[in-house]
Amino acid sequence: MILQGVEWKVRKGEHWVILGANGSGKSTLLNVFNAFIAPTEGRLFAFGREYGEDDWNEVKEGIGYVGSEVNRMIEPGESGLDVVVSGARAMINFWGETNPKEQRAARSILRRLGCLALEKRYWRQASQGERQKLLFGRALMAKPKVLFLDEPCAGLDPVARSSYLEFMESNASRPRSPSLVLVTHHVEEITPSFTHALLLSEGRVVASGIKDEVLTSKNLSIAFGSRIRLRRRAHSYGVTVLE
Amino acid sequence: MILQGVEWKVRKGEHWVILGANGSGKSTLLNVFNAFIAPTEGRLFAFGREYGEDDWNEVKEGIGYVGSEVNRMIEPGESGLDVVVSGARAMINFWGETNPKEQRAARSILRRLGCLALEKRYWRQASQGERQKLLFGRALMAKPKVLFLDEPCAGLDPVARSSYLEFMESNASRPRSPSLVLVTHHVEEITPSFTHALLLSEGRVVASGIKDEVLTSKNLSIAFGSRIRLRRRAHSYGVTVLE
Numbered sequence: 039m040i041l042q043g044v045e046w047k048v049r050k051g052e053h054w055v056i057l058g059a060n061g062s063g064k065s066t067l068l069n070v071f072n073a074f075i076a077p078t079e080g081r082l083f084a085f086g087r088e089y090g091e092d093d094w095n096e097v098k099e100g101i102g103y104v105g106s107e108v109n110r111m112i113e114p115g116e117s118g119l120d121v122v123v124s125g126a127r128a129m130i131n132f133w134g135e136t137n138p139k140e141q142r143a144a145r146s147i148l149r150r151l152g153c154l155a156l157e158k159r160y161w162r163q164a165s166q167g168e169r170q171k172l173l174f175g176r177a178l179m180a181k182p183k184v185l186f187l188d189e190p191c192a193g194l195d196p197v198a199r200s201s202y203l204e205f206m207e208s209n210a211s212r213p214r215s216p217s218l219v220l221v222t223h224h225v226e227e228i229t230p231s232f233t234h235a236l237l238l239s240e241g242r243v244v245a246s247g248i249k250d251e252v253l254t255s256k257n258l259s260i261a262f263g264s265r266i267r268l269r270r271r272a273h274s275y276g277v278t279v280l281e
Numbered sequence: 282m283i284l285q286g287v288e289w290k291v292r293k294g295e296h297w298v299i300l301g302a303n304g305s306g307k308s309t310l311l312n313v314f315n316a317f318i319a320p321t322e323g324r325l326f327a328f329g330r331e332y333g334e335d336d337w338n339e340v341k342e343g344i345g346y347v348g349s350e351v352n353r354m355i356e357p358g359e360s361g362l363d364v365v366v367s368g369a370r371a372m373i374n375f376w377g378e379t380n381p382k383e384q385r386a387a388r389s390i391l392r393r394l395g396c397l398a399l400e401k402r403y404w405r406q407a408s409q410g411e412r413q414k415l416l417f418g419r420a421l422m423a424k425p426k427v428l429f430l431d432e433p434c435a436g437l438d439p440v441a442r443s444s445y446l447e448f449m450e451s452n453a454s455r456p457r458s459p460s461l462v463l464v465t466h467h468v469e470e471i472t473p474s475f476t477h478a479l480l481l482s483e484g485r486v487v488a489s490g491i492k493d494e495v496l497t498s499k500n501l502s503i504a505f506g507s508r509i510r511l512r513r514r515a516h517s518y519g520v521t522v523l524e
Contacts, residue, residue, distance in 0.1 A: 058438070059438045059441070060436070060437065060438050060441055061408055061409075165304060192435060193435065193466070195301070195303050196505060196509065196522055197302065197506065197509070197522055199466075200522035223437065223438045224439075225439075262439060262440040279439055279442075
């Protein structure tokens with residue numbers, strides 16, 4: 039998938055959702071920001087620094103990422119606290135000397151996230167919903183300015199999903215939260231604190247900007263190449279595919 | 282996860298949905314039927330034959346399976362036809378001599394599924410929704426009597442999901458369709474042809490039987506350990522998590 043003419047800016051205090059069909063370029067966009075793949079054309083900036091010009095490893099420290107790849111790499115015997123601590127140095131699994139300062143920071147994150155009960159639980163004992171929360175906490179350890187959440191509710195049962203969405207919303211609404219960027223297939227997962235939306239189709243931007251201006255039946259129908267009706271309830275969205 | 286006292290029978294002409302929280306035993310049940318794991322207690326029958334007494338490899342031929350494990354094992358350069366043909370002998374990827382009879386059978390399945398356009402397309406070129414349909418076709422090659430579908434819509438965008446659900450429904454409503462057993466987290470995916478439902482919680486049966494008797498707000502609340510309201514529309518379901 040090649041991204042073409044994608045102009046996208048995330049400003050402080052904004053929370054974005056990225057929507058698009060399978061193969062629209064969502065994953066490519068995430069991979070570019072995580073520097074898993076390098077842009078061959080175009081320019082990529084983060085926090086005023088440019089990819090190729092600056093040390094992107096330093097820039098990357100401002101960008102957190104929660105995705106299923108990380109999930110699969112955690113050892114079953116790591117405790118919840120270990121998982122969070124390991125995020126301090128962008129390492130997976132924590133084998134080094136325990137650092138009391140990092141442990142305190144991790145515990146404070148667990149407390150803030152309402153996940154202190156997971157501190158001593160082994161990764162293998164944690165439910166899928168609990169794991170997603172731990173990975174969120176792990177990403178916070180590096181104090182990111184932007185936190186990408188790649189389909190965090192995939193595979194969660196309805197109750198675990200509902201609990202995760204509440205968790206995400208309460209984090210997004212904190213004044214000092216990093217900007218969240220939620221990549222999802224489900225408009226039902228766009229909680230009220232999300233301010234902006236980016237709609238991709240075949241590597242191009244269909245619409246980008248304020249959530250309520252971007253999320254319309256017309257734009258979604260263009261993005262997904264099929265007639266879609268977007269329903270708005272009080273604070274949430276739903277879609278119906280019409281053809 | 283240990284299954285305890287699970288009594289479950291699928292009869293000819295029935296289509297089942299299996300619902301349950303993460304960790305409720307759904308995957309264990311699938312794995313037992315596919316003989317990926319052996320039951321340590323209790324008795325397992327299929328088509329009048331008993332596990333441990335009969336050659337389960339023969340019995341297994343009657344049981345088709347579509348899951349993400351298979352998806353990951355297909356080589357990117359296999360054509361749609363190859364993928365389907367490979368199902369004839371429960372092999373993954375087709376390297377042997379091409380057998381014209383099996384090729385004809387595979388083409389006829391593709392036609393019946395409305396997927397003839399995928400015949401020559403490479404696996405790597407197929408969208409996620411198209412892949413799910415090919416895996417369904419692949420499973421049909423072995424003429425199963427029961428076909429397990431393990432979260433077939435996971436990761437599909439709304440339009441691909443809607444297309445897959447129509448595809449599944451049109452197959453389920455064919456008179457000579459194998460019994461479908463759909464494992465899912467989403468009641469929205471239960472199409473009208475499904476006749477029965479099995480609700481699991483912590484390895485035990487919460488309810489089992491005729492769909493409309495099993496799928497109630499009360500049973501779902503017990504199964505998921507949280508207050509859930511089930512909504513019924515004309516031919517479909519939705520849930521709201523209340524607490």
